[in-house]
Amino acid sequence: MSLTARFSCLSDNDPDALSVEQARSFIRSQLTPVGTHERVALRSALGRVLASDVIAPFNVPAHDNSAMDGYALRHADLASGGETRLRVIGTALAGKVFAGSVGAGECVRIMTGALPPAGTDTVVIQELVRVDGDHLIIPAGQRAGQNIRLAGEDLASGRPALAAGRLIRPAELGLMASLGCAEVSVYRRLRVAFFSTGDELCSIGRPLADGEVYDSNRYTIFGMLTRLGCEVLDLGVVRDDSASLEAAFRDATAAADVVITSGGVSVGEADFVKPLMAKLGEVLFWKIAMKPGRPMAFGRIGGGERAAWLFGLPGNPVAVMAAFYQFVRDALYVLMGADPAPAVPLLPAVSSVAMRKAPGRTEFQRGIVSQVDGQSCVRPAGGQGSGVLRSMSEANCFIVLEHDRGQVAVGDLVQVQLFDGLV
Ligand SMILES: Nc1nc2c(c(=O)[nH]1)N[C@H]1C(S)=C(S)[C@@H](COP(=O)(O)OP(=O)(O)OC[C@H]3O[C@@H](n4cnc5c(N)ncnc54)[C@H](O)[C@@H]3O)O[C@H]1N2
Numbered sequence: 001m002s003l004t005a006r007f008s009c010l011s012d013n014d015p016d017a018l019s020v021e022q023a024r025s026f027i028r029s030q031l032t033p034v035g036t037h038e039r040v041a042l043r044s045a046l047g048r049v050l051a052s053d054v055i056a057p058f059n060v061p062a063h064d065n066s067a068m069d070g071y072a073l074r075h076a077d078l079a080s081g082g083e084t085r086l087r088v089i090g091t092a093l094a095g096k097v098f099a100g101s102v103g104a105g106e107c108v109r110i111m112t113g114a115l116p117p118a119g120t121d122t123v124v125i126q127e128l129v130r131v132d133g134d135h136l137i138i139p140a141g142q143r144a145g146q147n148i149r150l151a152g153e154d155l156a157s158g159r160p161a162l163a164a165g166r167l168i169r170p171a172e173l174g175l176m177a178s179l180g181c182a183e184v185s186v187y188r189r190l191r192v193a194f195f196s197t198g199d200e201l202c203s204i205g206r207p208l209a210d211g212e213v214y215d216s217n218r219y220t221i222f223g224m225l226t227r228l229g230c231e232v233l234d235l236g237v238v239r240d241d242s243a244s245l246e247a248a249f250r251d252a253t254a255a256a257d258v259v260i261t262s263g264g265v266s267v268g269e270a271d272f273v274k275p276l277m278a279k280l281g282e283v284l285f286w287k288i289a290m291k292p293g294r295p296m297a298f299g300r301i302g303g304g305e306r307a308a309w310l311f312g313l314p315g316n317p318v319a320v321m322a323a324f325y326q327f328v329r330d331a332l333y334v335l336m337g338a339d340p341a342p343a344v345p346l347l348p349a350v351s352s353v354a355m356r357k358a359p360g361r362t363e364f365q366r367g368i369v370s371q372v373d374g375q376s377c378v379r380p381a382g383g384q385g386s387g388v389l390r391s392m393s394e395a396n397c398f399i400v401l402e403h404d405r406g407q408v409a410v411g412d413l414v415q416v417q418l419f420d421g422l423v
Pocket residue numbers: 008009010011196197198200201213214215216217218262263264265266267268271292293294295313314315316317319386387
């Protein structure tokens with residue numbers, strides 16, 4: 001039997017295919033972070049992963065301060081039932097310490113963020129009070145300590161504010177800035193090399209010959225890797241011959257932590273990729289019970305110091321993206337040091353159409369989720385062929401039809417994965 005025949009994945013219910021969950025946990029079990037760290041200026045840390053804990057060097061907020069515009073007073077001065085009349089003796093502004101102290105029967109106008117003057121313990125918001133010349137009338141029902149943010153309430157001095165492994169998003173940048181961090185220690189960028197295989201592929205910038213298609217996979221892969229913050233190395237289109245492919249694999253392995261290929265992993269005459277992967281390294285699995293993205297090789301290529309992780313993605317343009325988002329993304333996060341790797345939540349939505357689905361594989365349909373009468377509803381975004389990039393572009397989510405699920409009827413609850421997050 002030829003190698004390509006042994007790597008076949010002909011039947012929809014292939015007993016050799018791993019389930020999506022098995023493939024995910026197997027990949028996860030193989031990987032550890034790349035390990036090398038570097039210090040970068042705070043802004044350059046966006047999208048990177050923290051390599052060491054960030055310990056708060058002081059309390060945040062550093063001092064008690066008012067959460068509202070209003071009046072700072074001594075709670076003990078307030079009558080237990082009915083109104084209280086206090087004399088206003090000055091104003092406390094944010095960024096300026098109020099010089100005096102507040103005695104019995106007195107209060108101070110206070111702005112949000114200002115330190116409560118000595119003697120005060122409570123702030124009453126200005127909307128609740130009446131001003132009568134230099135006096136203030138306060139209604140009953142004020143709680144001791146209300147509207148005062150306490151020192152250390154956000155972050156306590158000496159405690160970890162962020163743990164190593166945290167992916168740095170805008171909130172983390174702001175948090176570290178609030179601690180005065182000008183530089184942070186992050187994992188080095190992951191180096192990912194990729195190339196496309198196939199004699200029918202034409203790189204953009206050249207006219208198409210008969211039977212050729214433009215290579216779009218290198219652009220989707222470039223986009224997905226760049227968004228993940230990887231250092232990308234585009235090795236172009238490699239012809240379907242063993243020598244060129246072997247040279248490309250060696251170049252990629254020498255330069256990168258991860259090698260991604262697209263095409264040539266199925267059973268066609270010219271599908272040399274998998275056998276070569278097996279020759280140059282170790283293919284750990286190559287079939288997943290999913291659609292699209294069924295043939296996907298995962299393994300290690302090269303040896304010793306110069307070994308790289310390998311993802312041999314299928315050629316079909318949507319299969320590339322589905323396999324990347326379902327497996328490669330998480331794997332790259334682990335290699336980048338992210339712990340836990342940021343998960344993409346599965347959210348419930350009501351299907352507005354019937355969908356054909358056979359049990360025995362997980363399907364990732366491209367969908368459009370929208371709010372109808374306060375409820376999330378989803379429908380497929382046009383043609384679901386593995387080569388139809390247009391519906392991938394029009395979709396805003398994957399509709400995830402689980403392994404054991406059969407047909408979907410109108411009104412059934414399904415799970416969706418949104419393409420875009422907020423931050
Ligand atoms: N007899 C069988 N045929 C196929 C099977 C199967 O099990 N038995 N599986 C199908 C599935 S599912 C997929 S996915 C593809 C994967 O095959 P390959 O990884 O070998 O991909 P190719 O044959 O090279 O290409 C498939 C398709 O995608 C186009 N393509 C490839 N690379 C690019 C690129 N960089 N940019 C744009 N388009 C690309 C290529 O022209 C083909 O049309 O195999 C099925 N067949």
